Amino acid sequence: MIITVNGDRxxxxxxxxxxxxxxxxxxxxxxxxxxVQLNGKFVDKQxxxxxxxxAADEVDFLYFMGGGKA
Amino acid sequence: xxxxxxSKAVHGDGAVKKDVHGALRTPLYENVTFEFENTRALxxxxxxxxxxxxxTRISNPTVEDxxxxxxxxxxxxxxxxxxxxxxxxxxxxLVLAEAGTNIISTKYLFGNTYSxxxxxxxxxxxxxxxxxxxxxxxxxxxxxxxxxxxxxESIANPQLQVxxxxxxxxxxxxxHIPVVMDGTVTTPYLFRSRDFGVAVEVLxxxxxxxxxxxxxxxxxxDNGLQDWGRCPRLQKAxxxxxxxxxLAHLRREAHRNLGSCMSPHTAFQQTLGLETLALRIxxxxxxxxxxxxxxxxxxxxxxxxxxxxxxxxxxxxxQAQFGGKFGGILTFTLTDKEQxxxxxxxxxxxxxxxxxxxxxxxxxxxASTIFCEYAEEERQTxxxxxNMLRLAVxxxxxxxxxxxxxxxxxxx
Numbered sequence: 001m002i003i004t005v006n007g008d009r010x011x012x013x014x015x016x017x018x019x020x021x022x023x024x025x026x027x028x029x030x031x032x033x034x035x036v037q038l039n040g041k042f043v044d045k046q047x048x049x050x051x052x053x054x055a056a057d058e059v060d061f062l063y064f065m066g067g068g069k070a
Numbered sequence: 071x072x073x074x075x076x077s078k079a080v081h082g083d084g085a086v087k088k089d090v091h092g093a094l095r096t097p098l099y100e101n102v103t104f105e106f107e108n109t110r111a112l113x114x115x116x117x118x119x120x121x122x123x124x125x126t127r128i129s130n131p132t133v134e135d136x137x138x139x140x141x142x143x144x145x146x147x148x149x150x151x152x153x154x155x156x157x158x159x160x161x162x163x164l165v166l167a168e169a170g171t172n173i174i175s176t177k178y179l180f181g182n183t184y185s186x187x188x189x190x191x192x193x194x195x196x197x198x199x200x201x202x203x204x205x206x207x208x209x210x211x212x213x214x215x216x217x218x219x220x221x222x223e224s225i226a227n228p229q230l231q232v233x234x235x236x237x238x239x240x241x242x243x244x245x246h247i248p249v250v251m252d253g254t255v256t257t258p259y260l261f262r263s264r265d266f267g268v269a270v271e272v273l274x275x276x277x278x279x280x281x282x283x284x285x286x287x288x289x290x291x292d293n294g295l296q297d298w299g300r301c302p303r304l305q306k307a308x309x310x311x312x313x314x315x316x317l318a319h320l321r322r323e324a325h326r327n328l329g330s331c332m333s334p335h336t337a338f339q340q341t342l343g344l345e346t347l348a349l350r351i352x353x354x355x356x357x358x359x360x361x362x363x364x365x366x367x368x369x370x371x372x373x374x375x376x377x378x379x380x381x382x383x384x385x386x387x388x389q390a391q392f393g394g395k396f397g398g399i400l401t402f403t404l405t406d407k408e409q410x411x412x413x414x415x416x417x418x419x420x421x422x423x424x425x426x427x428x429x430x431x432x433x434x435x436x437a438s439t440i441f442c443e444y445a446e447e448e449r450q451t452x453x454x455x456x457n458m459l460r461l462a463v464x465x466x467x468x469x470x471x472x473x474x475x476x477x478x479x480x481x482x
Contacts (some may be wrong), residue, residue: 006119042312062118063419064311064318
């Protein structure tokens, strides 16, 4: 599945992928410190695990705090 | 997982990043800027698409460490550290309100906060409505469609009025209005504002947290309770950042633009202070109660105001809200201003200085200092009579504090 994350095309072998799994694959260690937009729409944090991605989706991770990598 | 306040304060409990060299204390990053591997990475950091410090006015590792420790202790959504408590109050009001809108507050406030509202923000078109926060009917009547925040202090300084914060939060929440509470006097150790419905807590970390009056700082704590999409000035940010709207707006606009950042040096000092916060508060609360009881029994004193005294009209509420501790500030009245000056000038151990929650016990005549810009008549409405002294009780041995006051009273 090819997904665009923060403007970069990412190819994943997984056929099913939730936002929570995508965050893990992208090594976002503190998902509570990131807002996620799926195709331009904000996704509620409590829905990260149940929101499934589809091929060609565009996902943006938006960090609301300053800070180096966890 | 550690549960105790001090354990969390000392260790950080996972909220704090490990140092690359294994330093047990987060080092002081006393630098301005940060280098990126390529321009795109720098672009992403600016756009908020990656985690990265770019410029210390916006964020800094040492400051972040301090913010994350406060976040851990408060279980808040997020924390922004600032150059002072007044900067925190200014920033949050500027973000929530604007010209043509109003905030609701009380005249029982820290003098500089009242001055900020009356003299600094009113000329920009902000209306400030003052109500008696102990009369909920007044608060309900003051709320209208232009109200953007309810602002109060957990224990008013120096009036020592204690509002029913859960009740006030409930009233404000019915109209989707955030309660902004100054928790300087109580800190998150004595009062978990999140549990009482407070949307945003602001603090002067200069006081209890700094530990010994080392540095000036402030905090904005988003407790994560408010739907920022219901707050007109944050609707745009809420569309993009959802529940993180306030923090994102602060970090990516208001806080960045106002330049009221906490310095890394201050964050380093205040992280150290935070580790001993509970010990120092416990001691100063014990000392304040003992001192209040001593003063109450002295014939020279007209009245003692301390929520820890059974005679205080706020005693029962304070007991319930603050878990049996009542803060380190008390006030008392003498015959007149001259008697106040005479007593203050006769003290040897207690210092004549304006600060609260220093390690040292400090005495102040509020009417002639913090409230000096107001006429006597207005000071009366602000609850600051000219025959009142304020004691900000420190952590010395209480017998020594009492002995000093005793010898001072004997000079009257």
